[in-house]
Amino acid sequence: MISEWRSYAIEDFIPFTADVYLRLIERVNSGQWPLQLPMLIVGLAVIVLLGRKRKLSAGALLAAAWVWVGTAFLIQRYAQLTWVADYWGWAFCAQAIVLCAFAFGSKSDFRFRKPFPISDCLGLAIALYGLVAYPLLTAFAGSGWAQSESFGIHPDPTAIATLGILILFSRGWQLWIQSLIPLSWCVFSALTLSVLETSGFYILVSGIALFLVSMVWVSVSPFFERAQAQSELDSQGL
Amino acid sequence: MITRRQAISRMGIGAATLSLAPLQVFAGMEELRRHPIHSTGEKIPVIGLGTWRTFNVGDDEELMLDRTKVVKSFFDEGGGMIDCSPMYGSARELMGFAFERLGVPDTLFSAEKVWTREGSATREQVRESEELWGVKPFDLMQIHNLVSWEAHLETLKEMKENGDIRYIGLTTSHGRRHRDLEAIMRRGGIDFVQLTYNLTHRSVEDRLLPLAKDEGIAIIANRPYDGGRLIRDLKAKHEVPQWASDAFDCESWADFLLKFITSHPAMACAIPATTSVSHLKENMQAGRGSLPDEETRQRMIRHVESL
Numbered sequence: 001m002i003s004e005w006r007s008y009a010i011e012d013f014i015p016f017t018a019d020v021y022l023r024l025i026e027r028v029n030s031g032q033w034p035l036q037l038p039m040l041i042v043g044l045a046v047i048v049l050l051g052r053k054r055k056l057s058a059g060a061l062l063a064a065a066w067v068w069v070g071t072a073f074l075i076q077r078y079a080q081l082t083w084v085a086d087y088w089g090w091a092f093c094a095q096a097i098v099l100c101a102f103a104f105g106s107k108s109d110f111r112f113r114k115p116f117p118i119s120d121c122l123g124l125a126i127a128l129y130g131l132v133a134y135p136l137l138t139a140f141a142g143s144g145w146a147q148s149e150s151f152g153i154h155p156d157p158t159a160i161a162t163l164g165i166l167i168l169f170s171r172g173w174q175l176w177i178q179s180l181i182p183l184s185w186c187v188f189s190a191l192t193l194s195v196l197e198t199s200g201f202y203i204l205v206s207g208i209a210l211f212l213v214s215m216v217w218v219s220v221s222p223f224f225e226r227a228q229a230q231s232e233l234d235s236q237g238l
Numbered sequence: 239m240i241t242r243r244q245a246i247s248r249m250g251i252g253a254a255t256l257s258l259a260p261l262q263v264f265a266g267m268e269e270l271r272r273h274p275i276h277s278t279g280e281k282i283p284v285i286g287l288g289t290w291r292t293f294n295v296g297d298d299e300e301l302m303l304d305r306t307k308v309v310k311s312f313f314d315e316g317g318g319m320i321d322c323s324p325m326y327g328s329a330r331e332l333m334g335f336a337f338e339r340l341g342v343p344d345t346l347f348s349a350e351k352v353w354t355r356e357g358s359a360t361r362e363q364v365r366e367s368e369e370l371w372g373v374k375p376f377d378l379m380q381i382h383n384l385v386s387w388e389a390h391l392e393t394l395k396e397m398k399e400n401g402d403i404r405y406i407g408l409t410t411s412h413g414r415r416h417r418d419l420e421a422i423m424r425r426g427g428i429d430f431v432q433l434t435y436n437l438t439h440r441s442v443e444d445r446l447l448p449l450a451k452d453e454g455i456a457i458i459a460n461r462p463y464d465g466g467r468l469i470r471d472l473k474a475k476h477e478v479p480q481w482a483s484d485a486f487d488c489e490s491w492a493d494f495l496l497k498f499i500t501s502h503p504a505m506a507c508a509i510p511a512t513t514s515v516s517h518l519k520e521n522m523q524a525g526r527g528s529l530p531d532e533e534t535r536q537r538m539i540r541h542v543e544s545l
């Protein structure tokens with residue numbers, strides 16, 4: 001049985017070719033235009049609202065984007081090509097509930113402050129990567145706007161932007177729980193793109209790498225900060 | 239990495255308003271070689287057409303028209319077997335779309351599969367596939383990857399007796415479940431077995447292919463290009479060796495790889511899948527002209543292993 005499983009490769013689970021996937025991106029773009037622009041505003045608004053401690057409205061807006069991508073992209077379109085997309089569609093809806101339930105959880109001291117702590121810089125960078133850079137990079141790499149991927153329309157930038165927002169505004173176990181579905185989606189999608197050999201693979205993997213580095217940083221930095229504070233106290237002889 | 243421009247040029251989009259003139263086998267074209275189905279003696283062309291991945295295009299009409307061109311070319315070249323499955327996304331819908339535009343060709347040898355764990359759902363799934371293809375009865379109904387095979391086989395035998403299908407088959411791939419397959423083949427009542435056989439995957443040569451010959455079971459070779467990797471690598475890095483062209487009609491890597499398969503005495507046909515009309519034509523060409531003899535076949539194995 002084990003040897004039978006070893007005979008499977010990732011490509012055995014991807015039942016369509018690259019041209020079909022690229023056309024899917026395109027058709028969703030043309031079908032939903034100009035929704036890309038309001039969705040960009042929604043993404044930016046989530047960050048601003050959270051900065052002003054309006055967690056519930058921010059959570060609701062972000063959750064709405066997840067439900068929309070889950071239903072309009074995954075369940076209605078992508079699921080025609082692969083049945084797994086149906087399950088992912090429901091997972092996206094579940095993520096919307098998770099986001100609303102936690103409304104980003106507690107990082108109670110958050111406010112936009114100068115100088116920006118490194119973790120906030122990382123979170124903001126990932127969020128803007130998903131919201132602003134992603135459509136530009138995918139348009140550039142895929143040679144055209146028709147093929148660009150946007151937050152709230154396509155799942156990859158939606159997941160990446162959300163991971164950035166979570167790094168900005170959530171911590172501890174709540175950060176882990178809220179990241180689970182977006183991160184799992186990103187891994188699944190990266191595997192798919194690697195089989196299809198599309199240039200979007202590198203764009204997505206860069207986002208995932210940035211997030212993982214940030215996760216490590218937000219997990220270890222409190223220890224450094226505590227140790228630094230202690231040594232400052234020690235040096236003051238307190 | 240594939241960009242949109244490359245993808246579009248591969249698809250031939252722009253010619254989306256293609257005219258699908260009625261099917262025509264081109265006059266003067268050498269006929270495809272045919273091999274027998276041992277259980278009846280009926281002969282089928284040695285090159286068929288697979289549909290995994292390549293024909294799953296959802297409801298994208300532009301791509302459906304594009305793939306219809308591949309189907310049309312297949313029959314223009316004298317093709318017979320098209321192999322599909324409920325597992326292949328929208329491929330069955332695509333067959334229906336193509337036949338609606340092309341008409342159902344007389345030479346079609348329709349090969350579908352039953353792919354459900356529910357042993358009682360055989361008839362229902364066959365009916366669903368008939369509706370989607372617009373074809374009835376199917377020539378060959380196979381049990382996909384031996385899923386719930388006992389129950390499906392029972393029903394398929396009844397269906398064959400009633401004339402609801404013409405032949406029964408079993409499929410596996412990637413060298414999986416060969417022991418089970420062997421045991422089922424020995425029980426009798428099977429017309430076809432589909433398995434993976436290509437120049438780099440030859441484990442079936444030892445037991446299953448000789449057994450198929452003994453039991454009078456026709457073999458369909460799936461993954462003739464190892465999912466595409468094999469021919470893509472060979473084309474990208476190597477020339478077809480001159481000694482092969484001297485030994486038999488071998489102008490391309492498609493000839494080299496497909497003729498290796500179809501020259502095995504147990505083989506009924508190979509079913510390469512493609513999205514491209516030019517690849518299709520290259521593949522069909524491998525169904526014509528002379529085949530390698532046993533000595534040349536051994537040299538072909540050594541050659542590919544040495545690359």
Ligand SMILES: NC(=O)c1ccc[n+]([C@@H]2O[C@H](COP(=O)([O-])OP(=O)(O)OC[C@H]3O[C@@H](n4cnc5c(N)ncnc54)[C@H](OP(=O)(O)O)[C@@H]3O)[C@@H](O)[C@H]2O)c1
Pocket residue numbers: 287288289290291292321322382383409410411432459460461462463464465466467469470492509510511512513514516517518520521
């Ligand atoms: N368990 C089962 O029942 C089972 C399992 C596996 C396969 N199958 C059947 O067997 C069929 C064949 O297997 P497969 O599709 O996995 O793999 P395959 O036929 O070995 O390879 C298909 C790939 O080869 C490429 N190709 C085809 N002709 C070419 C040419 N002349 N030059 C360069 N590239 C070429 C195609 O790309 P382009 O589109 O670019 O031409 C496609 O990506 C399947 O489609 C399916 O019907 C059944």
